[in-house]
Amino acid sequence: MSEKIVNVKYPEQRLFQAIIVQAFEDCVFKTYSKVDAYNKEDSYNWFKDGGEDFDRVCWFADMDPSFVRDRFLKLRKEGVIKFSKSELTWMEYRDRYKRYRAANDKESRRIIKRQIDRLTLPGKKEK
Numbered sequence: 001m002s003e004k005i006v007n008v009k010y011p012e013q014r015l016f017q018a019i020i021v022q023a024f025e026d027c028v029f030k031t032y033s034k035v036d037a038y039n040k041e042d043s044y045n046w047f048k049d050g051g052e053d054f055d056r057v058c059w060f061a062d063m064d065p066s067f068v069r070d071r072f073l074k075l076r077k078e079g080v081i082k083f084s085k086s087e088l089t090w091m092e093y094r095d096r097y098k099r100y101r102a103a104n105d106k107e108s109r110r111i112i113k114r115q116i117d118r119l120t121l122p123g124k125k126e127k
Helices: 011-028 034-049 052-060 065-077 085-102 106-118
Strands: none
Touching: 011 034, 011 052, 011 065, 034 052, 034 065, 034 085, 052 065, 085 106
């Protein structure tokens, strides 16, 4: 996909185009790795949610944010961008761990910790 970075007027454009390409690659990559699954989720949400940061990166890359987002939506609709069971498990783990860290009392933490322990994480041996 990186060979698509062409016709840059300024070196900075290449950098911002590379950010967009990396985000697309993160979205289509299949993984069992926790870190890669987190990167995939972050990139997916970056495209899906848009926002000021997304728009700014697209404009600095000399790309229309609507075009980039439409391309993402097309790939998602075609099934090129999707989450595997292991990626969804890592995403669930991440969400529960955030809730665990944000819990204000021991009882809430204990309940969330029990939910985390019940997850069958990729690469983890079942008891």
